Amino acid sequence: MEPSAHVDTFARDNLPPQEQWPVFLLDNPDVTYPARLNCATELLDRTVVAGHRDRPAIWSEVDGQPHATTYGELLTLVNRSAHVLVENLGLKPGNRVLLRGPNTLQMAVAFLAALKAGLVVVPTMPLLREKELKQVIDKARVSAALCDGRLTDELRRCSDAEDEFFCPDLKQICVFHDDSAGSLETLAANKPAEFTACDTASDDVCLIAFTSGTTGAPKGCMHFHRDVLAMCDLFPRHVLKPTAQDVFCGTPPLAFTFGLGGMLCFPLRVGASTVLIERLTPETLLQTVERYRTTIMFTAPTFYRQMAPLLPRFDITSLKKTVSAGETLPDSTRTLWRNASGIEMIDGIGGTELIHIFISAAGNEVRQHAIGRAVPGYVVQVVDDEMKPVPRGTIGKLAVRGPTGCHYLADPRQEKFVRDGWNLPGDSVYMDDDGYVFYQARADDMIVSAGYNISGPEVESALMQHEAVAECGVIGVADDMRGQIVKAFVVLRAPYQPDDKLVAELQDFVKNTVAPYKYPRVIEFIDALPRTETGKLKRFALRTM
Template identity: 75%
Template sequence: MQPTAHGDTFARDHLPPESQWPVLLLDNPDVDYPERLNCAAELLDGAIAAGYGDRPAIWSEVDDRPEATTYAQLREMVDRSAHVLIDNMGLEPGNRVLLRGPNTLQMAVALLAALKAGLVAVPTMPLLRAKELKQIIDKAQVSAALCDVRLADELARCTNPQDEFFCADLKQVLYFHDDAPESLESLATAKPATFTACDTASDDVCLIAFTSGTTGMPKGCMHFHRDVLAMCDLFPRHVLKPSADDVFCGTPPLAFTFGLGGLLCFPLRVGASTVLIEKLTPALLLQTIERFRASVVFTAPTFYRQMAPLVKDSDIGSLRKTVSAGEALPQGTRDLWRAATGIEMIDGIGGTEMIHIFVSSAGDDVRPGSIGRAVPGYIVQALDDAMQPVPPGVTGNLAVRGPTGCRYLADDRQKKFVRDGWNLPGDAVSIDADGYVFYQARADDMIVSSGYNIAGPEVETVLMQHPAVAECGVIGAPDDVRGQVVKAFVVLRPGFKGNAAMVAQLQAFVKSAVAAYKYPRLVTFIDALPRTETGKLKRSVLRAM
């Protein structure tokens, strides 16, 4: 590793031993970065050096009207804020800073300022409560926080010595999206308009991203400055292919690496603009596309399915590309979206451990039923439990290598995610002779019934094609005779009744489409599926139900 710029070396000191790292594929001109590198400076100063200073960088909605912040204005806001972090808060490179806020201009400024100052950003989902925040703060030994003032209540519990969720390490909190005299914005107005970026090494940690939808102790994924640029220079460059004229928008939080890339770093890397809106429903997302003339959208499959019937009432002629990730994309949802919009979905597998998407395909390269192929710069295989490749078309464990990879913060689970130099995301897949990846299920979500392996997402895909089904989730339920049986939780569309006749109809429908042993022997009708803030189905909650 290169000499660090961090005075506080906690992050580097708590990386796993290099013997437990995945093999990193860095001999690639796409990721041939200099030894000294600050990703925020590359994204912002690089865009301005390329002539984009007067172009919109971030679009916001102010008093019900679109408002643009140019690249030059954004850099000035970031630089002034970076001075506050160093001068007023007394932070030094390597200190961990908790970031807390919805998708707003202010959240983006706080995040970029922390990175430019050489701090280690620890973004958190807006809906996290004090108990969950304490786990993250304690694990990463966070000493300072930048928080949207509207989210102050839960974080305040972590600074109260009388509260059960008090965090001794958290010494100071500075609020933003606030006009108080001591807010980040107010303090920044008195600061110089330029800030010299911290001379970080390309392999200095800049981001600790905690995994979403986990049970038990959260896992902190440590990423370097070069990793942030690598996520911008692989999937976008080879699959998404954006231009400076694109306008990005979508739903994933900036605290989630899917959103950090798709709604901030990707557009900045090419001089494009992005729309940051706090709370979006399917209808509001369509309105946002229409209002801002958005051309690239990132969201989860559930949103696409719910937007499809609404498209006819919206003017989304500006839309060119739509990206789906976060959970499996059912073929029925892909078909429904294409029929409604004429746009072929860009599906992808990514992960917090890998920072972003590493399997995807677009346009004519899409193959029905497949997620896509390895993004150039990555290689993927399907391996058996002995870490040996399985033949084409046979289900195995997805294994990945590339220029990014898993490095957990002080966590024994590193040895499970990385084996023999491969990242093992925990997905069961088959890969055909042309390298196309076909998702089966999460490896631990495979249902074994009377000796048959059944992939829950396959059954979900069939059920979603029934006209009565709005949403569904499929799990394995314990059974004394068969070990497990397939159980479906179904949300019905308005006008359909969840009764015994509907159960029989759905069971027959599945039997008519796939092997009969895969049909759901148990069907439960519910009003809504439990999901994480990032849109992932909480199968653990379904199992508990």
């Protein structure tokens, strides 16, 4: 590896042993980068130098009206904020900084400023509760947090030494999207407009993106500066094919790598613009397309199903490309959207471990029932339990290699995800003779609902904290609107009796214990859970009930 610019070497020190790394395919001109590289400089400074200074970079709403922040203005905001991180907060290269906020200009500025200062960004979704934030902060040894001023309550508990969710490593919280005296914007206002980016190595860690496994314990996926650029230079370049004239919009949070790419990095890489608006609904997303004349949309199949019948009410003639990822895209949804909009969906499968989409197809390359083929730069195969390739048309485990891959933060599950140099995302698929990949199911117990990954055991743990619950088992069941929904089988304690009021009470209890999107939309009361002779819950038996 290239000598690190990090003063705080925690991230590199906690990479997996090199014998557990996947094989990286870097002999590709698309992903040939210099040894010293700061991805924020590449995405922003170089785009300004390329002649885009006065073009819109980020659209947002100010007092209900569209407002464009140009590339030149965005660069100044980022540089001034980077000065605050270094000079006021005293952060050093390699320090981990947690980001908490919705999709706003301010969130994007904080993200880019932290990268430019050589920090390791740990983005989190606004919906996370104290328990989940503590897991992330403790795992990544986060020392500082940048938080939207409207979302500080849970985070403050993590910094309170008297609170059960106290995180001893978290020393300071700086708010943004706020006009108070100590906010990021206020402190940045009088800082210089120039900032010399940290001279990071291309393989310095710049991002720890957390995902949840079936045990509910968070896994930190560490990515290098070169990985952020690689996600911009493969799927977008070969499949999406954006230009500087494009306007992006969509729903995935910047805290998801799906959103980080589609809502920020992809447009910046080509000098395009992006619309960042909070809390979009299917209706307001279509309003956004009409109002901003957007051309490229990123969202989950759930939104496409809900938007299709609304299309006659909106002028979406500007929209040219729509990308679906985050959950399985049913053929019925693809057809519904195509018939309603005239646009052929770009489906894709990716993952936090590989940072973004590695299988996809667009336009005439789309094949019915298939996700697509390996994005140029990646290689995929289908293997059995012994890692031997299976015949074409045979269902097996998806295995992937490319310029990006899995580096879990100090996690023994690295050995499960990476075998023989291949990344194993945990998907059951088959491949045809032309290399098209056909998705079958998740190979583990992860529930994917409306684009969100939900751990069944984590929901079980929340339910078990309610006094009425003796036992419970949680699975995902198919749903036409959301792909999957969370279903809980509950055994009650005496003297509780099953009724609709108790269902609502349990659902609200889960919403207040973990992120609200994880709550069970269906609860079925049963007398006993199916278990093995050793007492393990038989989830497969629940799925047949």
